[in-house]
Amino acid sequence: MVQLEYSVEEPLNREPDLETLVSSFITTDGYDRNHGPIPNIDTGTHKVSVIGLVDDEISLSVADLQALPQHSVICALQCAGNRRHTMRTKLKEVSGIDWFDGAVMNCKWTGPLLKDVLEKAGINIEDEKVEQAHVAFSCFQTLTQEDDHYGASIPLARTMDRDSSILLALQMNDKPLTPNHGAPVRVITPGIAGARSVKWLDQISVQMSESKSYYQQHDYKILPPEADTKEKAENYWGKVAALQDMPVNSVIGVPKSGTTVQRDADGTIEIKGYALPSGADGPIVRVEVSVGGETWQDAELIKAYEGEDAEDVELKWAWALWTAKVKVEKGRDIKIFSRATDKSGSTQEKCPEWNLRGVAYNGYGEAFGLEIV
Ligand SMILES: Nc1nc2c(c(=O)[nH]1)N[C@H]1C(S)=C(S)[C@@H](COP(=O)(O)O)O[C@H]1N2
Ligand SMILES: [Mo]
Numbered sequence: 001m002v003q004l005e006y007s008v009e010e011p012l013n014r015e016p017d018l019e020t021l022v023s024s025f026i027t028t029d030g031y032d033r034n035h036g037p038i039p040n041i042d043t044g045t046h047k048v049s050v051i052g053l054v055d056d057e058i059s060l061s062v063a064d065l066q067a068l069p070q071h072s073v074i075c076a077l078q079c080a081g082n083r084r085h086t087m088r089t090k091l092k093e094v095s096g097i098d099w100f101d102g103a104v105m106n107c108k109w110t111g112p113l114l115k116d117v118l119e120k121a122g123i124n125i126e127d128e129k130v131e132q133a134h135v136a137f138s139c140f141q142t143l144t145q146e147d148d149h150y151g152a153s154i155p156l157a158r159t160m161d162r163d164s165s166i167l168l169a170l171q172m173n174d175k176p177l178t179p180n181h182g183a184p185v186r187v188i189t190p191g192i193a194g195a196r197s198v199k200w201l202d203q204i205s206v207q208m209s210e211s212k213s214y215y216q217q218h219d220y221k222i223l224p225p226e227a228d229t230k231e232k233a234e235n236y237w238g239k240v241a242a243l244q245d246m247p248v249n250s251v252i253g254v255p256k257s258g259t260t261v262q263r264d265a266d267g268t269i270e271i272k273g274y275a276l277p278s279g280a281d282g283p284i285v286r287v288e289v290s291v292g293g294e295t296w297q298d299a300e301l302i303k304a305y306e307g308e309d310a311e312d313v314e315l316k317w318a319w320a321l322w323t324a325k326v327k328v329e330k331g332r333d334i335k336i337f338s339r340a341t342d343k344s345g346s347t348q349e350k351c352p353e354w355n356l357r358g359v360a361y362n363g364y365g366e367a368f369g370l371e372i373v
Contacts, residue, residue, distance in 0.1 A: 094358030151213030245279025
């Protein structure tokens with residue numbers, strides 16, 4: 001039996017303080033999101049099986065995964081429920097954990113490409129059917145709150161594109177994964193909702209249908225606004241697509257809502273935050289900020305990565321940190337906003353439509369109730 005920490009009734013769910021979160025490009029203290037306990041798996045004996053529409057069903061140890069070419073990606077990993085609190089308080093009540101703006105992290109992940117692992121087993125699907133196929137990931141280590149295991153799937157085609165950088169991660173920020181983040185191996189799906197980055201990975205299945213998991217079929221979907229009760233939602237789960245790519249977003253980390261801010265001698269205050277591109281449309285190319293929401297000025301995108309290999313590091317999947325100095329009059333109850341634009345031109349709207357589960361909220365970033373002195 002694997003040793004478990006926390007429980008199905010009380011899993012570990014937490015987010016870091018926002019000011020700390022935006023203080024470094026590579027985050028060291030991320031958020032935790034679990035639908036059940038955290039298993040402590042023995043790295044020496046753990047195996048990942050590859051089954052389904054493949055030439056040979058195979059089973060790979062961690063050493064086997066380490067022996068494949070290793071690939072690194074710096075990407076944002078974000079819970080689909082990030083910013084749910086804002087949807088709940090601005091629009092109307094939603095169901096789900098009350099995440100503020102910190103259910104996101106930006107890390108370097110390293111491990112073999114899922115594509116290479118699948119090719120080791122050999123994909124056995126006729127060419128014309130590849131577009132409709134899926135790769136399902138399962139973790140059978142523990143029960144979860146709504147199912148007997150955790151599972152998710154993504155389209156096979158996305159996986160087969162090397163540039164999607166979909167990995168079986170063995171390392172996070174150059175160190176072996178810790179149990180809370182999925183040790184010894186987890187999936188990393190850049191640009192796609194965190195729910196698909198299955199931790200403590202046991203099984204990969206190539207199949208023609210999506211994962212049957214509760215978390216693919218009955219959760220993590222943007223339901224239309226008319227689905228406003230649990231009962232009504234039942235008619236929609238089967239019709240609405242599973243959430244995959246996350247939308248463009250930005251958040252103000254400093255100053256915090258409800259605080260008093262001292263202006264500099266030139267009458268400005270400093271604003272800092274993060275921005276996330278939509279899906280595969282990174283990087284972020286522009287962030288604007290506004291006092292009050294009428295006129296906007298450009299924020300400065302902070303030079304992201306200063307490592308020796310900076311030239312070679314692709315930042316398409318990463319978040320962007322930004323900073324701005326804005327002139328503000330003294331006063332109370334001041335509101336400031338941020339809005340981001342990514343390479344494809346997608347830009348944030350003031351407020352998205354309400355959805356029952358409060359997922360994918362990406363209205364303007366904001367800090368409100370500020371007292372400027
Ligand atoms: N096995 C397993 N994988 C999982 C989950 C889980 O509960 N069990 N939660 C998912 C969700 S909803 C998110 S947002 C991310 C969170 O990853 P983290 O805890 O490393 O931040 O893991 C995903 N993978
Ligand atoms: Mo999540």
